[in-house]
Amino acid sequence: MKENKHTGTIKGHFWVELADGRKIDPHFKYYDALKWAKNLGGENIYRELDMDTQRENINKTIIPYMIAIRKSKNEYVQQLIKAIADQGECVDKTTLKFEPGCCHINAIINKMIYGKDARIVYGDLGWKKNGTNKIYYEYEHAWNSGDSAGYDVEDMIKRLILRPDYFKLIMGTHKKTNLIDKFNL
Numbered sequence: 001m002k003e004n005k006h007t008g009t010i011k012g013h014f015w016v017e018l019a020d021g022r023k024i025d026p027h028f029k030y031y032d033a034l035k036w037a038k039n040l041g042g043e044n045i046y047r048e049l050d051m052d053t054q055r056e057n058i059n060k061t062i063i064p065y066m067i068a069i070r071k072s073k074n075e076y077v078q079q080l081i082k083a084i085a086d087q088g089e090c091v092d093k094t095t096l097k098f099e100p101g102c103c104h105i106n107a108i109i110n111k112m113i114y115g116k117d118a119r120i121v122y123g124d125l126g127w128k129k130n131g132t133n134k135i136y137y138e139y140e141h142a143w144n145s146g147d148s149a150g151y152d153v154e155d156m157i158k159r160l161i162l163r164p165d166y167f168k169l170i171m172g173t174h175k176k177t178n179l180i181d182k183f184n185l
Helices: 029-037 051-071 075-090 103-117 153-162 164-171 179-183
Strands: 013-018 040-048 118-129 135-139
Touching (some): 040 135, 103 118
Antiparallel strands (some): 013 118, 118 135
16 A cells, blocks of 8 residues: 555556566565565466456556656656666666555656557556465555455464564565655656
């Protein structure tokens, strides 16, 4: 969930999907911390929402940022746009500043990199609860839908005590740059 001056709160998750079905979505150590703390495991599980919900969330979240990015005079943004235009898929993705909590910006950058063969998708992101087939959606559009497997808060706290590095990631006390601030949008 991310608050920002353009969109309010994002409940679900944005990612990019290519024409061949591959999902493009950066991985963060933050996800590893969440999975460990909540006893979740496995690969990312994506659930694409219906087209009306996607259209509504893309229009209110992605479109304002795409317009702001295109109009921006910010030097970082201009360098990014130029690098993507010059190199396309050859952009060194390891130097891009993807960030947890900014899936909308991450998706825009990936859409710019992969071009017309990519589409921005809105939906839910989660993982399987270890030892079960139940899925817990950490980033879920309909928070109270009852679809998620849920997690044991007491167990999560006990687990986090064992991993102070993960506790810092989850509680947001780690030092990070904010893409929205860097873009100056």
